[in-house]
Amino acid sequence: MAAFPFTIAATDGKARTGVLSTPRGDIRTPAFMPVGTAGTVKALTVEQVAATGADILLGNTYHLMLRPTAERVRRLGGLHRFMRWEKPILTDSGGFQVMSLSQISKVTEDSVTFQSHLDGSRHVLTPERSIEIQADLLGSDIVMQLDELVALPAERDRAAEAMRRSARWGQRCRDAFGAREAQALFAIQQGGTDEALRAESAERLREIGFDGYAIGGLAVGEGHEAMCEVLDYAPGMLPAERPRYLMGVGKPIDIVEAVYRGVDMFDCVLPTRSGRHGQAWTWDGPLNLKNARFAEDEEPLDPTIPVSASRDYSKAYLHHLVKAGEILGQVLLSWHNVAFFQALMGEMRAAIAERRMEAFRRDFAARQKAR
Numbered sequence: 001m002a003a004f005p006f007t008i009a010a011t012d013g014k015a016r017t018g019v020l021s022t023p024r025g026d027i028r029t030p031a032f033m034p035v036g037t038a039g040t041v042k043a044l045t046v047e048q049v050a051a052t053g054a055d056i057l058l059g060n061t062y063h064l065m066l067r068p069t070a071e072r073v074r075r076l077g078g079l080h081r082f083m084r085w086e087k088p089i090l091t092d093s094g095g096f097q098v099m100s101l102s103q104i105s106k107v108t109e110d111s112v113t114f115q116s117h118l119d120g121s122r123h124v125l126t127p128e129r130s131i132e133i134q135a136d137l138l139g140s141d142i143v144m145q146l147d148e149l150v151a152l153p154a155e156r157d158r159a160a161e162a163m164r165r166s167a168r169w170g171q172r173c174r175d176a177f178g179a180r181e182a183q184a185l186f187a188i189q190q191g192g193t194d195e196a197l198r199a200e201s202a203e204r205l206r207e208i209g210f211d212g213y214a215i216g217g218l219a220v221g222e223g224h225e226a227m228c229e230v231l232d233y234a235p236g237m238l239p240a241e242r243p244r245y246l247m248g249v250g251k252p253i254d255i256v257e258a259v260y261r262g263v264d265m266f267d268c269v270l271p272t273r274s275g276r277h278g279q280a281w282t283w284d285g286p287l288n289l290k291n292a293r294f295a296e297d298e299e300p301l302d303p304t305i306p307v308s309a310s311r312d313y314s315k316a317y318l319h320h321l322v323k324a325g326e327i328l329g330q331v332l333l334s335w336h337n338v339a340f341f342q343a344l345m346g347e348m349r350a351a352i353a354e355r356r357m358e359a360f361r362r363d364f365a366a367r368q369k370a371r
């Protein structure tokens with residue numbers, strides 16, 4: 001069943017480091033996936049994204065099915081060729097985006113019906129249609145099941161109902177996906193912040209059998225502590241020999257705490273979104289480049305990070321670009337931030353391999369605060 005071999009090279013407590021091998025390339029884990037919402041990691045060329053060390057990026061089904069439409073992407077050779085990224089791509093199923101972006105959406109057992117936030121046109125997503133869009137039209141390497149998540153805090157009965165529907169949709173996605181070998185299908189665990197519901201979700205999904213298991217329904221406003229409490233037990237409920245993917249996470253400290261608890265894959269818009277707003281992430285916490293203290297700071301952001309945005313440009317110049325509202329400021333800070341997140345993942349892969357993740361976690365948290 002396992003379409004993609006996942007080799008765990010070392011473990012340190014609950015943390016793991018390894019390689020998820022796909023026909024389009026290997027993904028070193030723990031891995032961070034830059035988000036390429038509408039077929040672009042905002043403000044960056046694919047060459048700049050590759051230079052950060054990213055092994056895989058994320059594409060959004062919701063956005064691409066609305067514009068330029070999945071059928072057009074297919075006619076143009078699929079998403080890899082369309083955006084010139086020949087490494088692995090993971091696409092989401094569209095469910096979360098529908099719930100958070102479309103004004104009108106209606107969920108039934110059969111499907112999610114919604115209106116486009118672009119032109120109000122009506123669309124229907126079923127588990128089968130989501131698989132067709134992702135696997136056949138966009139041609140992604142890792143396909144996500146269609147799921148139904150509830151915003152927190154959620155009534156237990158509501159969370160249970162959405163979790164059980166997600167598991168039924170997982171079965172329908174598994175059936176629609178069929179016996180493909182060159183692509184993988186990941187499940188999504190739901191259940192809110194309820195341990196028993198999370199366990200039931202994991203058992204239902206494990207019985208169906210998937211190539212990887214995502215932890216959904218988090219990073220939806222519950223806060224860092226509540227998320228960590230769920231992560232104290234949720235990753236361990238999922239099959240240990242398959243990748244575990246925490247969706248939509250997160251700030252560097254969130255990622256470190258989740259890797260420490262056994263999570264292997266992450267995606268978040270934070271590096272590019274905060275870069276567009278003048279923020280640079282560093283080992284000592286985030287810097288706001290609008291701040292006057294950088295006006296004549298001739299040092300680069302971080303000479304140890306192998307992209308020119310981090311290594312070659314002075315903070316004084318970045319400060320100027322941000323104050324002037326120059327597009328290049330958004331480009332350079334987005335590029336640096338994605339490269340910083342990749343450097344963070346690389347440091348954790350090394351820390352786990354050398355059995356010093358506990359010390360890394362402690363030192364990282366201390367440095368992020370001491371600003």
Ligand SMILES: CCOC(=O)Nc1nc2cc3nc(NC)[nH]c3cc2c(=O)[nH]1
Nearest residue numbers: 092093096144149216217218219247248
């Ligand atoms: C990336 C795959 O996503 C899906 O197909 N469904 C899904 N996506 C989520 C995205 C999320 N982003 C955040 N915070 C920024 N929380 C998320 C949860 C889900 C989810 O439960 N389910």
